[in-house]
Amino acid sequence: MAPDGTLNFQEAEAALAKAAVKASQQDFDAAYDLYVRAAKAFLHLARATASSNSGTRVQSTLLSARCRENAAKALERAEQIKARRSAPTSQSAMETIAFKRRWAHTYLEDQLAVLDRSTRVNGHKFDPWEARHESIGPIANPPFKDPDGALTLSQSQAELFASWWRACESKDESSIMTTPNLATEDIYQHIVTNCSVIAGLAVCWEHNLRFGTNLCLSSIYPQHDDGTAQFRSDGMYSVRLLLNGTHRQAIIDDTLPATDGGLLLCASTRGTRVLWPSIIEKAYMKVMGGYDFPGSNPANDLHAIIGWIPEDIDLHGSGFQEEGTWRRVYEGFKTGQCLVTLGTGEALRMASAGPNLVPLHGYSVIGMSNLGTNGQSIMNPWITSGGGSVPNPSSRMFSRGVDSQAKFDGLLIGSLWMEWNEVCEAFDGLYLNWDPSPFKNTRSFHGWAHNGILWIKCTKFAIDPTNQSSGDDNYSEMWFLLTRHVVSKDHPSEFISLDTASRGGQIDPLAEDLLSRQSGYTNSTHVLVCSHLVNQNHPSMRSAFLSRSANRPVAFTLTVFSQTAINLMEHPRKLPFSAQVDGTFTSRTSGGNPTYRTFMHNPQYRLRLQPGVVQGSKTLRMILEATKNVAIKATIVWGGGKRVTELTQGDVQMDSGPYVYGTTAVGGLLKPSDYTLILSTFTPGQQSPYSISVEADGPVSLEAIPSEGAGMFTKSVKGKWCGSSAAGNPSFGRYHHNPHFDIQVAQATTLFCRLQHVDAPSGTAINLTIFRKDDAGQIKEQVVTSGSYADAVCGVATSPFQLQGPAVYSAIVSTFDPGVEAGFELTAYSSACPVSLSASELN
Structure with missing residues (x-):
């Protein structure tokens, strides 16, 4: 098989x-x-x-x-x-x-x-792997030459390049395919552009030494009976790589770039020239478009080379758990189920690292220990000398905090030793590869994400309880790996995202609500999500794939690893009714989350859901998409299709969950009615186009709700309660010392006003009341008020009222408690004519 x-x-x-x-x-x-x-x-x-x-x-x-x-x-x-x-x-x-x-x-x-x-990558064809590829055929004479030609060199290689070297034509008998005497530190790179690959090869070899495995070696054909790569005298090799959803064949020759001194300008080894690192690297570089490969991360590289599950951990991300991560990684490393590499960022975060770390570089973790303090033995595979000799490892590494005779859990003398807390501080990325063999069941789905509007593929995984092992603590765990297919290094990286949710019992395709998006987009090749089943008696899981591309469809593979039997089912059919609206978050309409007073300015829509032929609640699914760097949320409230200025918990019917970048989804059952849909950004002022797509099993429509005061004359003034003007409500006897504003209109008009505090303490209740003024400028009877004092974030507003013009009215703004010093903004909206707002003195 x-x-x-x-x-x-x-x-x-x-x-x-x-x-x-x-x-x-x-x-x-x-x-x-x-x-x-x-x-x-x-x-x-x-x-x-x-x-x-x-x-x-x-x-x-x-x-x-x-x-x-x-x-x-x-x-x-x-x-x-x-x-x-x-x-x-x-x-x-x-x-x-x-x-x-x-x-x-x-x-x-x-x-x-x-x-x-997905067979053609970077201009070359890589066919799916078949059993016949294991046998290359008879030795060729003259030696085989790859018809695809030589690989493009990086700029650094080109500057030192002198000639092409071939092992099959070399008279140097010290060149061999592999040897058990090779030390991990002997694997190095002379040119730093693909450090991620070399770091990955080093940890594979260290694993081979510790556990007797054949990682990397088993990917090269032809092979000996023990599964190790065999030297071929015509220089032709077939390398098996996991690429674009399946194992594929990369055919190469053994032509390698070298300096005039004979130093290989690629992956090489110190002392005896061992070929397998150079062969693996060349095959992978052919896939990646040449030696001018800009670099990836070791987890992605090793997934292609050995097929182990990649996991990227941001050591400075908000969700990173230092102790929990250590325990999981250390246990996996100790048992041989996890390969560990590290990467620095553009700037070194830890000054004490000195010359031992460089920016944007990959490192191999070749040892871990929890004796005394938790720490890692870290190797840098980069040779920094410009000559033809390879420095001794001890000249470019140091040890500290470890007994000079110690060797435990793979710790190698002469390596860079760092405590775990130092690792978490100095490095940006922790890159892991997990052995997939402990998972008893694996399934894959291959599909397309089309360009333009967001496309979602929901895949459900039905669990067969009869295949569960009651003695296996991990049987309820499922790993979802989303892989974006690679086409060309010249294409910009598309952004992909993966999320999962679980629910027990039988799956009803039409009754399912969409997943609330929990993760943002990434331009990495892989995204890994680990999930646990909620209901272990009749569990089921589903996953949602979201991707966008500005210019072309994107192929992807979704692979599921599980201890239980799993079954992939296709996306539920589209619902019969749909609506779509495009819009833009502008500097004014991007109001931010509900903690901002500008929340009320966010785009709002009347969502009308009609009964249709079948009565009862309807299934609704909605997708909101914006640019990837804008955090967004969709909220459906019981607003009667009218503009809502503030959220109250009882009115919220459903929402998309926490704010997430790029795309969010909401869905479920709704009774036919008119609702208010609020689209909001997390931070005010963020600008982005957006698109809303709605599906329902009843007639559905979206209609934009005009912003407050749309089509009316508007005037705003700002002021401040301070000193004697912070007089409080009428019961304190100094109400008329609060700020006054004259409202003047030239003719009869309909008017309403809104008052918002700017920087008042939380819980500050305010009020706006408008009075008529006589010809002498004296305040007379009350015309309208915003009602009881309220501490709403959006402020308080009057209801619309009629003004007879020309006339002058007085607006008094006040806080409930005296002595509250804070800013405020008063806005007046007039239907028939411009309105004037000006501060007035107390008469």
């Missing part, structure tokens, strides 16, 4: 024959599973054979036809068993058969199409 779970031709035929045996024994469940498995395998083989260059064209065509014939046979028998096992009605049986046919032909063909479209 291939590592990605697909069967070769003999295994597929064996599965087909075994299925027939199980069917004859009346074991229809086992027979059904085997027929489906065989059908999938034959479909895969049919496509692979049709595009193969091996053998004659006639042979390939005949074999492809045979595979498709066997696939159809297996599918037909699986459909018969399905119909017999479930004993459905005639109509139901037809629907079941039609569904299975669509699933086997359309679904599987779509999956293979995604992988086929």
Whole structure:
């Protein structure tokens, strides 16, 4: 069986024959599973054979036809068993058969199409790995030369480059493929541009020394019987890499760049020239577009080279847990299930690191200890000398805090020793690769995220409780790995995001609400999310994939690792009714979160959800998308489709959860009615275009609600309560000492006013009351008031009222308690004519 779970031709035929045996024994469940498995395998083989260059064209065509014939046979028998096992009605049986046919032909063909479209990377073709790739063929004479040509050199390499060196043509007998005598510190790089790759190769070799594994070596073909790479005298090698959703073949020759002194300008080794680091690096650099690879992070590189699960941890992120991370990483390192590398940022964070750390560089963790203090042994694989000799490791590393004779948990003498708290301070990134073999079940889904408006793919994972191991504490854990397919180093990195949520019981596609977005976008190739099941009796999980690209669709692979049986199901069908609106957060309409007085200025929409033919609550799904650097949120409130100035908990029907960058989603069941949809940014003044997409199973529409005072004449003034003018409410006997403002209009008009405090202490209650003034300027009767004193963040406002003009009115602004010194802003809105606001003295 291939590592990605697909069967070769003999295994597929064996599965087909075994299925027939199980069917004859009346074991229809086992027979059904085997027929489906065989059908999938034959479909895969049919496509692979049709595009193969091996053998004659006639042979390939005949074999492809045979595979498709066997696939159809297996599918037909699986459909018969399905119909017999479930004993459905005639109509139901037809629907079941039609569904299975669509699933086997359309679904599987779509999956293979995604992988086929991702075959060409950086101008070269990397076919999916097949068993035949393990055998390259007879030795070529003259030596093999890669038809794709030499790799592009980096600028640093080009400055020192003198000639190409080939091991197969070299008379230096010290060159070998591998040796057990190679020390981890012997692996180095002379040119620093791809430090992440070299750091990854070093930790793989250290793992091989500690645990007797063949990491990296097992990726090079041809191989010896023990699974280690074999030296080939014609210089031709086939390297197996996990790339764009599946293992693929990279064919290279052993031509390597060198200086005039014979020093290799690529991954190399001290002393005896061991070739495997150079071969692995060259194959991966071919995929990445050449030696001018700008660098990645070691976790991403090792995922491609050895297939271990990558995890990136921001050591200075808000969610980083120093002690919890240490315990998890140390346990994984000690047991050999975790490879650890580190990366510095643009600026060194720790002055005491001195010359031992450099910015934007990758480091290998080759030892960890919890004796006395928690710490790590760190190796820098960069050779800094400009000559042809390689310095002794002790000349570029130091040890401190460790007994000179000590060697425990992989700690190597002469390495840079740092305590864990120092590591967390000095480095920016912690990069991990986890062994996937402890997970008993792995499934992958390959799909497309289309350009422009956000596209979401929700995948549900149904758990089979009968396959759970009660003695396994990890059986409820599931890891979701989202991988963006790489096309070209010249394309800007698309941003991807992954989130998961869980719910128990049966899945109702139409009743499910969308996931609230918890994570922002990243331009990394991979995103890993670890989840635990909530209900272990009848658990189910779903994951949401979100991605955007300005210019082109993005292919992705979603892989799930689990201790329990998992089943991937496609996205629920789209709901029949939809609406979409585009808008812009401007400097005025970006009002910030509800703690800001400008929250009321955020864009708002009347969301009308109608009953339709079927009565009762309706399922609604909504996506809000903005630029990736703007944190946003969507809130649906019981506002009758009118503008809302402040949120009250009882009025909120549903929201998208915490503010997140770029994209957020909200959904659930709503009764048909008119609601107010509020779109808000976390911080006021952030500018960005946005798009709202709504789906529902009842008629739905969105209509923009005008901002407060839209279409009216507006006038604002600012003032301050201070000293004697901070007089408080009328019960304190000095109410008329509060700030006064004359409101003048030239003609009859409808007017309303809003008062907001600017920097008052939390809980400050305010009031606005408007009085008529007589011809002598004396304050007379009250015309309108904002009501009781209130401490709302949005302030207080009067209801609209009629003014007879020309006339002068007086507005008195006050706090409930006297002595509160703070600023305020008073705004008047007039329907028919301009309005004048001016401070007036107490008469």
